[in-house]
Amino acid sequence: MSRILLFSVLLFATTGYALWRGDRDSRVVALICLAAVALTQFLLSPVSERYTSVEVGVVLVDLVTLVGFTAIALFSQRFWPLWVAGFQLTTVVGHLLKVIDWSLLPRAYGAAQAFWSYPILLILAIATWRSHRRRMASEY
Incomplete structure (x- = not known):
C-alpha cells in the first residue's frame, strides 16, 4: 500500500469518525485537517x-492551520487540542529550518512536513473515541 493511499485512508477514516461521533472540538479539528490537506x-x-x-503556499496553509488548532486549544475544556497544536507547530518549524538552511535535502524537508500529520490524526481518533464514550456514559 503506498504511503499516499495509507494517509488518505487514515485521513478519511479519522475525520469521518470525528465528524460522525465527535464533540465540537473534534469536528472542528477534522474540518481543519480536511481543508488543510485539500489546500x-x-x-x-x-x-x-x-x-x-x-x-510558500504550504507555509501559509500550515500557519492558518496552526492558528486554528491553537484557537481550539485555548478555548477547549480538554487537553488533547494542545498536543495537536504542538505537533502543528513542529510542522511550521520544519519550514523555518528550510529557510535557515537552503541546502536541506528536499526529501528531508518533505518528510518533516508530512510526518506530524499522522500523530495529529491519531490524537483526533483517540479524542473522538473518548468523547463519544464519555457522552454514552453520561446518558446512563
Whole structure:
C-alpha cells in the first residue's frame, strides 16, 4: 500500500469518525485537517521541484492551520487540542529550518512536513473515541 493511499485512508477514516461521533472540538479539528490537506494539494510545487525551496503556499496553509488548532486549544475544556497544536507547530518549524538552511535535502524537508500529520490524526481518533464514550456514559 503506498504511503499516499495509507494517509488518505487514515485521513478519511479519522475525520469521518470525528465528524460522525465527535464533540465540537473534534469536528472542528477534522474540518481543519480536511481543508488543510485539500489546500496543500493545490498549492504544492510540481513533483520535479517539490520541496527544493520553501513551499510558500504550504507555509501559509500550515500557519492558518496552526492558528486554528491553537484557537481550539485555548478555548477547549480538554487537553488533547494542545498536543495537536504542538505537533502543528513542529510542522511550521520544519519550514523555518528550510529557510535557515537552503541546502536541506528536499526529501528531508518533505518528510518533516508530512510526518506530524499522522500523530495529529491519531490524537483526533483517540479524542473522538473518548468523547463519544464519555457522552454514552453520561446518558446512563
